[in-house]
Amino acid sequence: MGEMIDQPSCESCISRTHPLFRHLNHEERNHISLHKITETYKRGSIIYREGNRMKGFFCVQKGIIKVFKTGFDGKEQIIRFAKSGDIIGYRSVISNEPACTSTEVLEDCIVCHIPPGTLMTLIKTNGDFAFELMKLTCKELGEANSYITDIAQKTVRERLAEILLHLKDEFGTDETGVLKISLTREELSNIVGTATESIIRLLSEFKNDHLIALNGRKIKILDEPGLKLIANI
Amino acid sequence: MGEMIDQPSCESCISRTHPLFRHLNHEERNHISLHKITETYKRGSIIYREGNRMKGFFCVQKGIIKVFKTGFDGKEQIIRFAKSGDIIGYRSVISNEPACTSTEVLEDCIVCHIPPGTLMTLIKTNGDFAFELMKLTCKELGEANSYITDIAQKTVRERLAEILLHLKDEFGTDETGVLKISLTREELSNIVGTATESIIRLLSEFKNDHLIALNGRKIKILDEPGLKLIANI
DNA sequence: CGGTACGTTGAGTCATATCAACCATAGTGG
DNA sequence: CCACTATGGTTGATATGACTCAACGTACCG
Numbered sequence: 387m388g389e390m391i392d393q394p395s396c397e398s399c400i401s402r403t404h405p406l407f408r409h410l411n412h413e414e415r416n417h418i419s420l421h422k423i424t425e426t427y428k429r430g431s432i433i434y435r436e437g438n439r440m441k442g443f444f445c446v447q448k449g450i451i452k453v454f455k456t457g458f459d460g461k462e463q464i465i466r467f468a469k470s471g472d473i474i475g476y477r478s479v480i481s482n483e484p485a486c487t488s489t490e491v492l493e494d495c496i497v498c499h500i501p502p503g504t505l506m507t508l509i510k511t512n513g514d515f516a517f518e519l520m521k522l523t524c525k526e527l528g529e530a531n532s533y534i535t536d537i538a539q540k541t542v543r544e545r546l547a548e549i550l551l552h553l554k555d556e557f558g559t560d561e562t563g564v565l566k567i568s569l570t571r572e573e574l575s576n577i578v579g580t581a582t583e584s585i586i587r588l589l590s591e592f593k594n595d596h597l598i599a600l601n602g603r604k605i606k607i608l609d610e611p612g613l614k615l616i617a618n619i
Numbered sequence: 620m621g622e623m624i625d626q627p628s629c630e631s632c633i634s635r636t637h638p639l640f641r642h643l644n645h646e647e648r649n650h651i652s653l654h655k656i657t658e659t660y661k662r663g664s665i666i667y668r669e670g671n672r673m674k675g676f677f678c679v680q681k682g683i684i685k686v687f688k689t690g691f692d693g694k695e696q697i698i699r700f701a702k703s704g705d706i707i708g709y710r711s712v713i714s715n716e717p718a719c720t721s722t723e724v725l726e727d728c729i730v731c732h733i734p735p736g737t738l739m740t741l742i743k744t745n746g747d748f749a750f751e752l753m754k755l756t757c758k759e760l761g762e763a764n765s766y767i768t769d770i771a772q773k774t775v776r777e778r779l780a781e782i783l784l785h786l787k788d789e790f791g792t793d794e795t796g797v798l799k800i801s802l803t804r805e806e807l808s809n810i811v812g813t814a815t816e817s818i819i820r821l822l823s824e825f826k827n828d829h830l831i832a833l834n835g836r837k838i839k840i841l842d843e844p845g846l847k848l849i850a851n852i
Numbered sequence: 853c854g855g856t857a858c859g860t861t862g863a864g865t866c867a868t869a870t871c872a873a874c875c876a877t878a879g880t881g882g
Numbered sequence: 883c884c885a886c887t888a889t890g891g892t893t894g895a896t897a898t899g900a901c902t903c904a905a906c907g908t909a910c911c912g
């Protein structure tokens with residue numbers, strides 16, 4: 387459970403212009419405003435865990451969350467990240483199944499929790515909302531399909547190069563070119579689907595080949611075309 | 620393009636009781652009836668190809684279709700199968716993106732093609748339909764997420780055992796216990812994500828361990844608990 | 853100051869890919 | 883009817899990418 391903070395109105399929320407919420411009318415937004423709970427979560431907190439019965443979904447205002455599954459031997463597999471504007475947990479609400487992933491906060495978050503009934507009502511009464519949500523799901527599904535193909539066919543080296551580029555696209559870099567998202571070696575290995583040691587060795591190979599620069603968890607992309615070549619993009 | 624056959628009415632279609640179509644009223648069903656095109660496809664035909672702009676979606680009446688992506692070096696990765704009652708191609712219609720997978724017929728098919736406008740209208744005007752479709756997408760997404768974790772973390776041996784059990788669940792067996800779906804060794808390898816030779820070797824290992832019996836493409840499951848043990852289920 | 857989590861490096865092993873040869877079957881065209 | 887070709891299946895030998903295990907360094911924290 388996160389910590390409750392002053393409850394801001396949805397009328398002033400940055401997500402108001404999000405494709406998903408763009409089509410809501412005054413009344414619908416008001417309804418959400420009344421029923422949502424805005425909370426903060428610190429780095430390391432678990433928002434929900436695989437197997438939990440979901441009691442609504444979450445809209446991320448700020449921060450970064452990792453979405454992962456736990457494999458047979460307890461090893462995490464990171465499926466995706468959620469950041470400002472993304473929503474998580476809706477899949478389980480809709481399928482009415484226990485959550486199939488866990489979510490852990492990587493960077494302190496502000497998250498709005500919206501009860502399940504509100505989601506259902508919106509889907510069934512607002513066609514545009516339903517359509518946008520479906521678009522979102524379809525996008526995720528398309529990405530998942532690509533991911534499957536990549537993991538099945540590419541080498542660890544190729545996948546690491548691809549993930550680095552992908553992280554740059556998704557989270558960007560600061561002024562000096564350092565990836566904004568900060569991950570442990572283990573987390574990187576849990577995205578790529580490999581052993582931590584392999585990631586360490588490959589990162590230092592990439593560094594020797596002047597593709598990246600390393601400084602602890604800070605990763606700077608030096609040669610994007612070079613990485614693309616390795617990743618086969 | 621498939622071959623057109625006598626156009627049956629949707630009023631008598633077996634898919635009428637499908638969760639997705641259950642909530643359609645007389646008028647909506649009539650509208651689909653008027654606008655759908657029912658076609659047959661022979662084994663080996665391609666219904667649509669990755670990158671195609673989709674001109675509607677398909678509802679499978681009969682037969683088996685494989686849904687796959689083509690990797691960098693041309694190797695196929697089978698993402699899923701579609702059989703009676705399943706629908707394919709809707710993702711691209713909704714995202715309004717080119718198809719992200721190709722589909723090839725494994726067993727002669729009867730397929731109804733439904734134009735994109737009809738899908739959109741249904742989503743936006745029939746909340747129950749939208750909700751059921753979303754459920755379907757979410758189910759696929761959940762399966763894709765599990766698949767990612769499996770491929771990333773399990774060995775080829777474990778995955779093959781799992782796939783065999785999965786094929787049994789999805790397509791069943793005949794009276795003698797032989798899997799109803801018939802796949803080439805290469806197709807099996809394109810599901811598991813490995814080399815054809817590895818599949819051949821592992822299948823014959825499983826056979827020696829009396830887990831399965833082999834006769835050409837016919838695979839009989841002899842020891843389901845044993846396979847589950849190997850698959851870590 | 854010791855403890856805990858993370859990062860790094862080396863050595864050895866193993867699962868799986870790759871390459872190559874060969875067999876079986878079925879369809880094709882002269 | 884036979885040679886020809888294509889496709890799928892099988893097996894063996896060899897190479898190697900990646901994992902595992904183990905030791906050790908580093909940094910932060912109470």
